[in-house]
Amino acid sequence: xxxxxxxxxxxxxxEVEDSGRLGYRSKALPTWCPGCGYFAIVDxxxxxxxxxxxxxxxxxxVSGIGCSSxxxxxxxxxxxHTLHGRALPVATGVKTANPALTVVAxxxxxxxxxxxxxxxxxxxxxxxxxxYLLFDNGIYGLxxxxxxxxxxxxxxxxTSPYDNTDRPIxxxxxxxxxxxxxxxxxxxxxxxxLRRMVAAALAHRGFSYLHIISPCVTFDKTHRTYVNLGxxxxxxxxxxxxxxxxxxxxxxxxxxxxxIGLYYREERPTLDDALDTIVERAGGTAARERVTQKQAxxxxxx
Amino acid sequence: MSTDIQIAIVGSxxxxxxxxxxxxxxxxxxxxxxxxSFDVYPPEIRGFGKCIARLRVTDEQAYSLxxxxxxxxxxxxxxxxxxxxxxxxxxxxxxxxxxxxxLAEGAHISAHIDPGQIxxxxxxxxLSEKSTGSARSRNVVVLGYIAGLFRLSVDPFLxxxxxxxxxxxxxxxxxxxxxxxxxxxxxxxxxxxxxxxxPPPAKNGGATVEMISxxxxxxxxxxxxGIDNFFGxxxxxxxxxxxxxxxxxxxxxxRLVQTxxxxxxxxxxxxxxxxxxxxATATSGPGLALMAEMLGLGVIAEIPSVVYVSQRGGPSTGMxxxxxxxxxxxxxxxxxxxxxxxxxxxxxxxxxxxxxxxAFEMAEAYQTPVIVxxxxxxxxxxxxxxxxxxxxFEADTNRYADTRGGKAAGFKRYALTEGHxxxxxIPGQAGGMHVATGLEHNELGRPNDQSAMHTAMSRxxxxxxxxxxxxxxxxxxxxxxxxxxxxxxxxxxGSTFGExxxxxxxxxxxxxxxxxxxxxxxxxxxxxxxxxxxxxSGATLVPELNYQGQFAGILQAHVARPVTRLARVxxxxxEVGEILAEIRRLAGRTPARQAA
Numbered sequence: 047x048x049x050x051x052x053x054x055x056x057x058x059x060x061e062v063e064d065s066g067r068l069g070y071r072s073k074a075l076p077t078w079c080p081g082c083g084y085f086a087i088v089d090x091x092x093x094x095x096x097x098x099x100x101x102x103x104x105x106x107x108v109s110g111i112g113c114s115s116x117x118x119x120x121x122x123x124x125x126x127h128t129l130h131g132r133a134l135p136v137a138t139g140v141k142t143a144n145p146a147l148t149v150v151a152x153x154x155x156x157x158x159x160x161x162x163x164x165x166x167x168x169x170x171x172x173x174x175x176x177x178y179l180l181f182d183n184g185i186y187g188l189x190x191x192x193x194x195x196x197x198x199x200x201x202x203x204x205t206s207p208y209d210n211t212d213r214p215i216x217x218x219x220x221x222x223x224x225x226x227x228x229x230x231x232x233x234x235x236x237x238x239x240l241r242r243m244v245a246a247a248l249a250h251r252g253f254s255y256l257h258i259i260s261p262c263v264t265f266d267k268t269h270r271t272y273v274n275l276g277x278x279x280x281x282x283x284x285x286x287x288x289x290x291x292x293x294x295x296x297x298x299x300x301x302x303x304x305x306i307g308l309y310y311r312e313e314r315p316t317l318d319d320a321l322d323t324i325v326e327r328a329g330g331t332a333a334r335e336r337v338t339q340k341q342a343x344x345x346x347x348x
Numbered sequence: 349m350s351t352d353i354q355i356a357i358v359g360s361x362x363x364x365x366x367x368x369x370x371x372x373x374x375x376x377x378x379x380x381x382x383x384x385s386f387d388v389y390p391p392e393i394r395g396f397g398k399c400i401a402r403l404r405v406t407d408e409q410a411y412s413l414x415x416x417x418x419x420x421x422x423x424x425x426x427x428x429x430x431x432x433x434x435x436x437x438x439x440x441x442x443x444x445x446x447x448x449x450x451l452a453e454g455a456h457i458s459a460h461i462d463p464g465q466i467x468x469x470x471x472x473x474x475l476s477e478k479s480t481g482s483a484r485s486r487n488v489v490v491l492g493y494i495a496g497l498f499r500l501s502v503d504p505f506l507x508x509x510x511x512x513x514x515x516x517x518x519x520x521x522x523x524x525x526x527x528x529x530x531x532x533x534x535x536x537x538x539x540x541x542x543x544x545x546x547p548p549p550a551k552n553g554g555a556t557v558e559m560i561s562x563x564x565x566x567x568x569x570x571x572x573x574g575i576d577n578f579f580g581x582x583x584x585x586x587x588x589x590x591x592x593x594x595x596x597x598x599x600x601x602x603r604l605v606q607t608x609x610x611x612x613x614x615x616x617x618x619x620x621x622x623x624x625x626x627x628a629t630a631t632s633g634p635g636l637a638l639m640a641e642m643l644g645l646g647v648i649a650e651i652p653s654v655v656y657v658s659q660r661g662g663p664s665t666g667m668x669x670x671x672x673x674x675x676x677x678x679x680x681x682x683x684x685x686x687x688x689x690x691x692x693x694x695x696x697x698x699x700x701x702x703x704x705x706x707a708f709e710m711a712e713a714y715q716t717p718v719i720v721x722x723x724x725x726x727x728x729x730x731x732x733x734x735x736x737x738x739x740x741f742e743a744d745t746n747r748y749a750d751t752r753g754g755k756a757a758g759f760k761r762y763a764l765t766e767g768h769x770x771x772x773x774i775p776g777q778a779g780g781m782h783v784a785t786g787l788e789h790n791e792l793g794r795p796n797d798q799s800a801m802h803t804a805m806s807r808x809x810x811x812x813x814x815x816x817x818x819x820x821x822x823x824x825x826x827x828x829x830x831x832x833x834x835x836x837x838x839x840x841x842g843s844t845f846g847e848x849x850x851x852x853x854x855x856x857x858x859x860x861x862x863x864x865x866x867x868x869x870x871x872x873x874x875x876x877x878x879x880x881x882x883x884x885s886g887a888t889l890v891p892e893l894n895y896q897g898q899f900a901g902i903l904q905a906h907v908a909r910p911v912t913r914l915a916r917v918x919x920x921x922x923e924v925g926e927i928l929a930e931i932r933r934l935a936g937r938t939p940a941r942q943a944a
Binding site: 073102103104111119123127129132135137138147165317329331332336337341342 | 576579595598599600601603607608611612613616620623624641642645775778780781782783785786
């Protein structure tokens with residue numbers, strides 16, 4: 047796209063520079079529309095990585111395909127921009143091969159719950175030690191506005207000119223059922239809340255799922271606007287206990303007025319732990335040490 | 349060869365046919381003979397389907413089974429009768445002769461044995477019942493009978509039995525009784541001069557010879573090459589690769605994950621490859637079809653990955669327990685866009701070991717997916733393989749970039765270089781940050797769809813692979829048989845090469861000037877070598893196990909010369925006799941005598 051840098055992007059870049067978090071942001075300017083909720087997410091992730099002192103080279107951001115999945119290009123970390131729906135399988139390989147890396151998978155509602163819906167349960171049940179950020183704008187933006195699995199019933203788009211007759215899924219209930227060990231929700235219109243939630247998700251040891259509600263300012267002028275979302279979205283009740291799974295499910299069921307905050311959290315062995323246990327049972331612990339050293343040796347190369 | 353004996357045991361599922369074949373080949377290998385063995389069994393776990401265990405015992409490693417067996421054993425006449433003519437003239441047919449109940453005419457095998465074949469009426473059931481109290485040890489009785497008839501020591505059989513049923517004392521005792529009962533019965537009969545085991549070949553120094561299946565050899569190659577990660581989804585006939593790795597890898601401190609599907613398996617393999625790990629997956633045709641899109645990502649993002657593919661009958665679910673070579677087009681061309689990758693197809697079990705390990709070297713050296721293409725016949729075939737004392741694989745063939753002092757403009761992960769392979773960086777390496785993307789990109793890895801960039805990057809991805817044809821210590825192709833001009837040249841790939849070579853050798857014995865070209869690397873295609881071979885050949889024959897003649901098609905896209913296709917889809921290995929007949933026809937020879 048050459049050298050065309052719209053004014054709003056220049057302003058955005060200045061904002062990022064001023065924040066002192068530029069290190070985690072690449073010089074590539076986001077390709078998102080003015081006003082897109084995703085700008086807030088990239089800021090939040092950069093801030094959270096910065097807070098956790100993750101070296102740039104030790105972070106890998108893995109995405110699928112879609113507006114949200116352009117994300118890795120805007121980060122100054124290692125990144126993989128893979129196939130539609132396949133961020134989680136690829137992230138599984140990255141983390142399993144090198145558990146020392148901080149791995150963040152990102153993607154949209156279509157990527158995660160339509161084409162890639164078969165992978166989510168397995169990453170969750172294995173307790174893969176990564177963070178999965180799901181950017182939910184309820185629409186396919188990159189293909190210029192078609193319904194997604196989280197689109198409202200009755201939503202008119204280019205592929206549903208007589209209304210969307212399907213009903214939306216409830217991602218939070220799914221993830222709670224799949225066995226995700228950390229489930230939270232945030233809103234792109236609340237940057238500070240978002241930053242705190244991303245940081246908490248990154249800090250969790252295990253599979254952390256953060257559902258981020260966002261408007262699509264270009265292709266949805268009726269359902270998910272900042273105005274509509276602003277009136278609907280509420281905080282989780284102050285007395286919500288994040289270790290109570292049934293309570294979390296009950297809150298998640300109420301998707302008419304979505305609540306943001308930490309729904310559920312548990313500590314249990316991760317996939318890395320399980321694989322280490324298997325190695326131990328097979329008597330390969332000493333060999334594992336050599337593999338880890340080989341891994342560490344690779345990074346000092348060059 | 350002083351010893352060259354092929355034994356076939358035919359029975360019904362539940363007769364212990366395959367188990368008997370396994371013990372027989374283990375015993376033969378322990379005695380020091382070379383063995384090649386391939387079993388046929390039905391797809392159902394339970395039932396009454398036909399089972400055949402076949403093994404050929406030689407002094408030097410044979411390349412295939414023979415068209416006819418020297419010894420045929422029937423554990424079930426209804427299944428064995430159609431195979432009586434598989435025993436050669438003056439071959440032995442061993443069958444249940446004890447108390448045969450009332451049978452429809454022709455239902456007993458004795459009525460079908462050719463006068464030229466030598467019948468051995470053995471009281472198999474009776475011996476089993478007498479020695480063990482049940483008829484369940486008929487398969488072991490038969491093994492003892494074979495040992496007795498051919499004057500072989502019973503000890504290697506006992507050891508093979510005990511290692512197969514280890515830990516079960518009562519079973520071992522019964523087996524020994526049955527084996528000895530069969531042995532004594534067999535030893536009562538005259539020794540056959542025509543079918544005799546010579547002394548086993550002397551052990552050669554250095555290498556240890558082991559009897560191993562194609563899939564087990566792939567696993568050993570992967571382990572010896574230092575595989576770090578494996579991700580897979582079970583599918584016949586590739587499952588045993590994953591099963592073996594699941595038990596072996598943890599002992600080496602490495603990790604295996606059973607994924608939710610094949611898309612996830614290849615995705616995780618590529619994710620692991622991105623971190624610098626040696627990672628692989630294994631599948632069959634249906635799984636490879638699901639992996640096609642992700643392999644394209646591996647190609648464009650230039651990430652090493654290894655995919656072991658064992659073909660079976662297709663399309664769709666096809667024939668899961670039958671062999672076929674019909675996934676070649678998909679392996680070479682599968683997926684969208686111009687997505688060149690390396691495809692290597694071993695031709696025997698030793699080749700499975702070498703390709704199994706070398707694939708990692710190539711994946712790293714050329715930064716690409718490497719498909720190792722086997723088929724059921726090769727995966728499940730057993731051969732005695734000499735393993736070198738030191739694994740013949742390099743531990744790390746990556747070309748790493750020096751990213752120290754990081755360039756302000758960013759790291760050029762996809763730098764256009766003379767050799768077309770760009771130095772790479774891996775996560776954890778400071779200053780090497782970049783995004784691996786499935787979008788067309790510039791040298792920095794940033795999305796770029798300019799005409800000149802797509803042209804330059806496409807060229808890079810294609811040209812870099814050419815060096816693989818000369819990959820160090822790897823045989824991409826090899827000529828056998830007569831040098832110089834020949835009447836018929838046979839070009840074969842994968843498991844069928846064994847039968848092609850055997851047929852070529854037999855044709856030469858008949859006085860036909862003949863040569864065979866083994867093609868292991870099919871992508872990139874060894875155009876020069878194939879063209880030179882064809883220039884030497886009066887006629888070129890390409891036998892393969894698919895309907896279209898897929899290899900012949902690929903060949904003709906590179907070398908515009910006529911070939912004769914011998915394409916068969918029987919679900920069984922190609923028959924040596926059929927290739928031989930075609931060589932004779934192309935050489936203008938009338939067969940000396942028609943096959944029986």
